[in-house]
Amino acid sequence: MRGPLNIAVTAARRAGALIARMVDRADTLEVQVKGHNDFVTEVDRLAEAEIVRTLRKAFPDHAILAEEAAGQGGWRRHRGPLWIVDPLDGTTNFLHGFPQIAVSIALAVRGRLEVAVVYDPLRPELFTALRGAGAQLENRRIRVSRRPGLEGALIGTGFPFRDPARLDCHLRTLRQVLPRTAGVRRAGAAALDLAYVAAGRLDGFWEMGLKPWDLAAGILLVEEAGGLVSDFQGRPDPLPTGHVVAGNPQVHEALLELVRATCPEPP
Numbered sequence: 001m002r003g004p005l006n007i008a009v010t011a012a013r014r015a016g017a018l019i020a021r022m023v024d025r026a027d028t029l030e031v032q033v034k035g036h037n038d039f040v041t042e043v044d045r046l047a048e049a050e051i052v053r054t055l056r057k058a059f060p061d062h063a064i065l066a067e068e069a070a071g072q073g074g075w076r077r078h079r080g081p082l083w084i085v086d087p088l089d090g091t092t093n094f095l096h097g098f099p100q101i102a103v104s105i106a107l108a109v110r111g112r113l114e115v116a117v118v119y120d121p122l123r124p125e126l127f128t129a130l131r132g133a134g135a136q137l138e139n140r141r142i143r144v145s146r147r148p149g150l151e152g153a154l155i156g157t158g159f160p161f162r163d164p165a166r167l168d169c170h171l172r173t174l175r176q177v178l179p180r181t182a183g184v185r186r187a188g189a190a191a192l193d194l195a196y197v198a199a200g201r202l203d204g205f206w207e208m209g210l211k212p213w214d215l216a217a218g219i220l221l222v223e224e225a226g227g228l229v230s231d232f233q234g235r236p237d238p239l240p241t242g243h244v245v246a247g248n249p250q251v252h253e254a255l256l257e258l259v260r261a262t263c264p265e266p267p
Helices: 002-028 042-058 091-096 164-180 190-198 212-224 249-262
Strands: 031-035 038-041 063-066 082-089 102-109 112-120 125-130 134-137 140-142 154-157 183-185 204-207 228-230 244-247
Touching: 002 042, 002 082, 002 102, 002 112, 002 125, 038 042, 038 091, 042 063, 042 082, 042 102, 063 212, 082 091, 082 190, 082 212, 102 190, 102 212, 112 190, 112 212, 125 190, 125 212, 134 212, 154 164, 154 190, 164 183, 164 249, 190 204, 190 212, 190 244, 204 249, 212 228, 212 244, 228 249, 244 249
Parallel strands: 063 082, 154 183, 154 204
Antiparallel strands: 031 038, 082 102, 102 112, 112 125, 125 134, 134 140, 204 244, 228 244
């Protein structure tokens, strides 16, 4: 899988260079509204086109699930190689000049994640993972934190902005997490949050209602860095529900217990 990983890195860097060139001109871009508090810019589409072009040139027979071109259908039943792409995670951040954005690319083969790339074009930092070969940040091995539980932990989260009906559920969990930890951070780019869990910068993370392209690369990064990822019921694949809990094994267990108690079945 080194070949696909190298191509994914190339695609992410090309898209990231385009995004970085446009960040100071964000206020001049055409913006469309996809849904409640959900935006897309011409940069999202240009970055996605660059990624798709790079992937298709190298792997013309592979399927691609990309955020801005995503349709409905049986992608979850796809058994061949499938690229899962978010060309610009954190579009709202990008529009406001808030420097927390990422390009996220993952490859699933027969339903199993094999390759992950999360690229922050502003720092710049490149997170990569290959199944069975560990996770890296700029070619240096990374591991999840050694925090033994929630006490003293720094936890990431994201508000359910696409569906305000879930907010009460989320706030119940937040009220339980805050007094038990060193703090909670909401930065607005889930792929980068999960990469930070993999690198030990965050001890854990939870969010609900995410899309596959928000999650796929980050899941493999955390797992290959020695962490655990599940849905709110503890099932090891959060892609079908979009509800995710991640962390080192001890933090994941404690955070999952709180989520189950406060938000067992999100609306």
